Amino acid sequence: MRTANRLATLLLAVVLLVGGVLLAVAAGAAAAGRPALLVDVAGWAAPLGETRWDDWPVRAAAIGAVLLGLGLLVAELRRWRPQRLDVGDGWHLHRRRLERRLTVAAASVPGVRRARVRIRGHGAQWRPRVVVTGDPASRDEVEFAVRQELHRLAAPRPGPIEVWLPSGRRAA
Amino acid sequence: MTHAAHRVLWTVVALLLVALGGVVLAQSLGWLPGGDPSGVLLGTGLRRSWELATPWAPLAAAAAGLLAATSGLWLLLRELGGAGVGRRGTLVHPGRRGRTRLAAGALTRALERDLTGDPRIRRARVVLTGDPHRPDLWLRVEIVAGARTVGLREHVNVALRRYVDTADCRPAHLDVTALVDAGQA
Known part of the structure; x- marks a missing residue:
């Protein structure tokens, strides 16, 4: 979402810049009584003089704007996954990098074909959740590998680490 | 720009979209008092006013365009120039x-x-x-x-x-x- 916000802001900036320049040039030409240079204002405004408020394209555009606005509101106001995790004494671990590191640790266990680690929780209250495809007997070893990796990073987690082996994708 | 600034910016944009879409939809459905859903978007009255106010109306539009372009340029510089100045504190x-x-x-x-x-x-x-x-x-x-x-x-x-x-x-x-x-x- 953070990257999407950044890209959307860049797009908005370009639209404002280009649109603003075009509007200024067109309006300046109109004020000076000269023909439009870049945009055919009269040709662009003519359909607006024929379109009624209750025409379906107007309603569709309005509904689209409301839905887009509501979607944006929900996306911006909901609680985002944290960018970093608290490990005490002013130290934090970058969440995504840690997920990748734990994924590598889990995938290095013999019998594991594929692993994926996601961190759940916020602030100091976080815990990894490991999804593994492979030999069901490797569950304890995966948990041990993840716990060991967290210990190496000075971020030990009390309590059990959730290791999930989807039954439909277990190795034979 | 910080993540918080992005969130504020897009929350404001979202509120503007909802407000604009809501007003147009209300006008289209005839829910606004005094509104005529069968009227056109750019009526002759509005066009006449624009022509009567020339050259001040086009000059105001040009100023609005310059303001939008300046805002866009500022936003662009803030986005692209974030890696340089100010990162050191x-x-x-x-x-x-x-x-x-x-x-x-x-x-x-x-x-x-x-x-x-x-x-x-x-x-x-x-x-x-x-x-x-x-x-x-x-x-x-x-x-x-x-x-x-x-x-x-x-x-x-x-x-x-x-x-x-x-x-x-x-x-x-x-x-x-x-x-x-x-x-x-």
Whole structure:
């Protein structure tokens, strides 16, 4: 979402810049009584003089704007996954990098074909959740590998680490 | 721009979209008092007003266009120029007639060099803010794959003690973000 916000802001900036320049040039030409240079204002405004408020394209555009606005509101106001995790004494671990590191640790266990680690929780209250495809007997070893990796990073987690082996994708 | 600034910007854009869409929809459905859904978007009255107000109306539109273009340019510079100026932080010392602002570039570079002296730290970035004698320290260190952060914390603490002794200051707040490489554990 953070990257999407950044890209959307860049797009908005370009639209404002280009649109603003075009509007200024067109309006300046109109004020000076000269023909439009870049945009055919009269040709662009003519359909607006024929379109009624209750025409379906107007309603569709309005509904689209409301839905887009509501979607944006929900996306911006909901609680985002944290960018970093608290490990005490002013130290934090970058969440995504840690997920990748734990994924590598889990995938290095013999019998594991594929692993994926996601961190759940916020602030100091976080815990990894490991999804593994492979030999069901490797569950304890995966948990041990993840716990060991967290210990190496000075971020030990009390309590059990959730290791999930989807039954439909277990190795034979 | 910070993540919070982006969120505020897009929340405002979302509210504007909802408000604009809502008003147009209400007008289209005839819910607005005095509104005529069978009227056209750009009526002859509006066109006549525009022609009567020429050249002031086009000049106002040109000013609005320039304002939009300036906003777009400002936003673009803030987005693209974020990696340069301002990342190092600024120390501020309040005085009797205003404040002394001190760019912290030289101080932070020294600490960064000290931190990257350890082969486990691939890259370090330091931001100093606040009072020069009681600064807030924001560190971001990239750690190579397989490194133990237990020993690394000690290295960072030693580097900080050296920095504190040299710069004659006492950090008020320390915030470290470690980015660990995945690699092979």
